[in-house]
Amino acid sequence: MPTVRITRRLHFSAAHRLHSDQLSAEENASFYGLCNSPNYHGHNYELDVTVEGEIDPDTGYVMDLGRLKALVEAEVVADVDHRNLNLDVPWLEGVIPSAENLVVRIWERLAGRIRDGRLVKLVLWETPRNYAEYQGDIRGNNGGEP
Amino acid sequence: MPTVRITRRLHFSAAHRLHSDQLSAEENASFYGLCNSPNYHGHNYELDVTVEGEIDPDTGYVMDLGRLKALVEAEVVADVDHRNLNLDVPWLEGVIPSAENLVVRIWERLAGRIRDGRLVKLVLWETPRNYAEYQGDIRGNNGGEP
Amino acid sequence: MPTVRITRRLHFSAAHRLHSDQLSAEENASFYGLCNSPNYHGHNYELDVTVEGEIDPDTGYVMDLGRLKALVEAEVVADVDHRNLNLDVPWLEGVIPSAENLVVRIWERLAGRIRDGRLVKLVLWETPRNYAEYQGDIRGNNGGEP
Amino acid sequence: MPTVRITRRLHFSAAHRLHSDQLSAEENASFYGLCNSPNYHGHNYELDVTVEGEIDPDTGYVMDLGRLKALVEAEVVADVDHRNLNLDVPWLEGVIPSAENLVVRIWERLAGRIRDGRLVKLVLWETPRNYAEYQGDIRGNNGGEP
């Protein structure tokens, strides 16, 4: 059966602040600019979850998207939606909540829990004009070595 | 000359929390649900500013949209972008930062400052699926008498 | 308190076919074109529900959008989502399911059930490039007299 | 029968330059900024055409959107798509092609040619972040008497 990718988009709204313990207050303000604003700001995040697998000939599905949605809601959205990413999420403790770090941590939450297919890509939109994309520890989609 | 409406969309990202001093902690949690989450959450807001006026026959403009954009950035966006709407904005002090209250306060910031036309509508998108709209204290959107 | 409009967007996917009992088979085919295709076609509909009211000073809300969403889901979306609008919906029996007729029937389902504000506009998108809009039997959108 | 508004979106791509014969070269450059760039620039325009009328009980339509689309394509899009709005369009001769002026001239092209309903609103998007809106020479958007 052909191998197909299916993608489901989910969303959540959260507050965050970018601040590094490795930098002084001045360096933080200078490096992150407004993103270092002390009392947090926030975003409407969109999360695109892509799973690859062979089509099941009995059902026509790679994986039931309803089940995929329920899984991502339970493992990710329930913890981050309407929350503060610096303060409220146990699995983000000690993580600078940049889009890059978030997308990797979300991958770690999801990768082992998806059956009937394998997680191949996550795209996390922070605004409609910028996003971070992660494809796991297999080097990207440019043919690199594992 | 014909009367035309022109609209410019601006955006900002901010944190907020809905909490009313008129309600008990339990009532706040029950009424606002996740929006009452104590450590804030946030949104990518889109603000559509609509100005109505006669076309200037010499320029073809109701009002220069670049000037309108600069005005809204100076009076509104500079204060709220990458900020906490509960804590950081002097002109929102004591205001529950619901979309409804925000759009009215933004109107008050802008209405008196627009020349070459008059502000007739503000739309504030909190997410791509909900927004608040205000047309000033004149009822309706046709500039009629109260 | 200021009068503000709030809007919530909901969606549903449905099949339909345009066919009039007042027209012959040939007239139906000629008038509706592909929309008269006998075995139905379908759309992802988006429904924008707009409620107007004064802001409640204790809460900052015209009306809780979560409650508005739940109401529209119970009264409209539950009946039409993943359904055939010609065959499956009791309150559309005998109705040609054009966007115009749908938006009026949805209005009738909702208008009497909204409290804390009044329904002032419904927009029903049939595709991203066309929609029907209804504002009730009061002419225009400024709350004027008939 | 209820009065409903239907809207159809059309698009065209065109070049233009903002320049006024009433201004000196310096004033043009200063007033219009980059929009005065001598060799033209361009946009993907989106045009939303809104027609209001009673639903025809025999068909469920205010007006066939396919016919509306064909009319706007013949009267407007065919003349402006992939054209230079300063040089190529007879009915824009001598007009500064601002969004404001364009939307009024398009109204004049369409208003008398729509039957089964009447044109009540045109929205012309110049970019995804700004647009001009015209509702004819009757003030307000409810088609009422002045």
Place this chain on the structure above:
Amino acid sequence: MPTVRITRRLHFSAAHRLHSDQLSAEENASFYGLCNSPNYHGHNYELDVTVEGEIDPDTGYVMDLGRLKALVEAEVVADVDHRNLNLDVPWLEGVIPSAENLVVRIWERLAGRIRDGRLVKLVLWETPRNYAEYQGDIRGNNGGEP
């Protein structure tokens, strides 16, 4: 000459129902949920067709997008637009019309008919929040072996 990918988006509206002959009525209802609704539902599909090839130095094109659009309209859209995917399309006979199966069958319709480049990716959006993607029988874009 550089190798570039060009993409053209097309759309169609269709009805479908997910139902497998390999499952009992109860299993179908349980597995597909609302998508098994007996009288069909429908979607506005968007189809993104991506062709890769070297730029022709004489024309600057990989392939004329107008010709690509005409080809996809003739081979795919003409058969599925405003149709029932379970009943009306000869090349979908016996196929469960999931997004996964559809995108593979559309690939088979198009792959051999594109010249001046080769089809490398199809994305079929069923709603604005989910899509299926197929890249032919060469394993995905993750550097796997053919």
Place this chain on the structure above:
Amino acid sequence: MPTVRITRRLHFSAAHRLHSDQLSAEENASFYGLCNSPNYHGHNYELDVTVEGEIDPDTGYVMDLGRLKALVEAEVVADVDHRNLNLDVPWLEGVIPSAENLVVRIWERLAGRIRDGRLVKLVLWETPRNYAEYQGDIRGNNGGEP
């Protein structure tokens, strides 16, 4: 540290005309159709710039998107925004300004100037329904050899 891709979208509005010196006037008109219109037409272009790199553990960033935006604005947008791509841009002299050729030239402008990561993909949208994508001289994104 994990390798992540980050993308920033920028926009510009420009005029262009497709015309090849290798073709006769008749061949140009026939091959390019409306795109060969003599007095230019134009588009709102969107440019998605994707950079890949390891996350810096001290900052959580692959690369500061603000710096990426400033770089693309200085090297690309400042030259093409509100310009004529056939006449006004030194680094497009002699280039047929198709989306394919543009995306390759923009790549050449940017590839050597990005530090803290490497440019891996550019997507240039000419309209909301078509785009060209370039990934450098490494063949496609399917793991082929250079």
